[in-house]
Amino acid sequence: MKRLALFALALFAIAAGTAPAFAAAASPAVAPADTNVVGSWVVTVTPDPASGVPPFRELFTFHADGTLTEVDDNAPGPPFPFTPGHGVWQRERGAKRTFSGRYLNLIYDPSTFASNGTADIRIKV
Numbered sequence: 001m002k003r004l005a006l007f008a009l010a011l012f013a014i015a016a017g018t019a020p021a022f023a024a025a026a027s028p029a030v031a032p033a034d035t036n037v038v039g040s041w042v043v044t045v046t047p048d049p050a051s052g053v054p055p056f057r058e059l060f061t062f063h064a065d066g067t068l069t070e071v072d073d074n075a076p077g078p079p080f081p082f083t084p085g086h087g088v089w090q091r092e093r094g095a096k097r098t099f100s101g102r103y104l105n106l107i108y109d110p111s112t113f114a115s116n117g118t119a120d121i122r123i124k125v
Contacts, residue, residue, distance in 0.1 A: 037062045037089065037099045037125055051078040062089055068101055081110040084117060089123075 040061045047053040057073040070085035087103025105119040 020109050038064050042089075062099070062101075065088060068103060070103055070105075081116075082106065083108070085121065087118075087121075089125075092124075100124070 063123030
């Protein structure tokens, strides 16, 4: 069975501004079908070294109904004080193994738990 070899974050935009470029690699936590992203994937995100943000992992679950959930291994601590992400995904038109999605995280101050807005994140797999 072929595995998804690359997971790229196409756009990472936060309400307060834009984040540095990220690269990511994925391996299946639960093996999905060859041409389907449905399942759970462990993703290692490697931020631009100039950002000062260390690499971190995320767990994505792509559900068959077109929804997705995401959680970071460093939440709720710095550098990303986010809640788990919730969103949707779809297969790109005419593509066999390309998928796009969008999800939201709530952002908060970890010292006071005050709300600081949302992160609107778009992905391409």
